Amino acid sequence: xxxxxxxxxxxxxxxxxxxxxxxxxxxxxxxxxxxxxxxxxxxxxxxxxxxxxxxxxxxxxxxxxxxxxxxxxxxxxxxxxxxxxxxxxxxxxxxxxxxxxxxxxxxxxxxxxxxxxxxxxxxxxxxxxxxxxxxxxxxxxxxxxxxxxxxxxxxxxxxxxxxxxxxxxxxxxxxxxxxxxxxxxxxxxxxxxxxxxxxxxxxxxxxxxxxxxxxxxxxxxxx
Numbered sequence: 001x002x003x004x005x006x007x008x009x010x011x012x013x014x015x016x017x018x019x020x021x022x023x024x025x026x027x028x029x030x031x032x033x034x035x036x037x038x039x040x041x042x043x044x045x046x047x048x049x050x051x052x053x054x055x056x057x058x059x060x061x062x063x064x065x066x067x068x069x070x071x072x073x074x075x076x077x078x079x080x081x082x083x084x085x086x087x088x089x090x091x092x093x094x095x096x097x098x099x100x101x102x103x104x105x106x107x108x109x110x111x112x113x114x115x116x117x118x119x120x121x122x123x124x125x126x127x128x129x130x131x132x133x134x135x136x137x138x139x140x141x142x143x144x145x146x147x148x149x150x151x152x153x154x155x156x157x158x159x160x161x162x163x164x165x166x167x168x169x170x171x172x173x174x175x176x177x178x179x180x181x182x183x184x185x186x187x188x189x190x191x192x193x194x195x196x197x198x199x200x201x202x203x204x205x206x207x208x209x210x211x212x213x214x215x216x217x218x219x220x221x222x223x
Contacts, residue, residue, distance in 0.1 A: 028052060031200075033056070034142075040062070044064050044066065044109045044134060045063050045113045046099050047067055047099060051092075063090045064093050064109075070096055099114075101130070102130045105134070108136075111141070115145070119146060124179055128143075128185075129183055132208050137203050138204075140201070141203065142200055144198050176197065185209065
């Protein structure tokens, strides 16, 4: 999916994207709660969109939210400015830029969140490599996304509808196992029938490893 096309699609989606908050709310809240970012931590929110994730950051966390869509960022800016009913305790800075070429130094961030974005970019492996690059060693990286199911029938269905999904701005056939293997992330993740998966990684040297979230949760939590 070409970036200019995706940018135009999501500029249009920005007008009504918040109406689907009920779809994304639980997985965002769970992923950020499990990440346990501490006050004062500098966290990069890649694909911040209209800012649906912002209320779920702990108070005192410093968030840099990026998105390719100016329309999405306009909506996020309203939330960050307090022009909504959402209580946002994080300090938020918003930047329009590309997840495939992050304008930040190596090791600049204490944590990173990619929520519903890795399947919207034309090169998911490059986006994940960039995410790992800009994190310090030991940083937590949280991926929240739909990934292709390991269940054969569901996986075949997701592949079948993928051409349509791409016209709408995302892909339904992205395998998390293949993605992590391509990037060189250590550890395995299996995706079941859940609509979304939450995957926790930890920066380790030049790459990352899959880690188990707190309280004994599985590596990929279906939501």
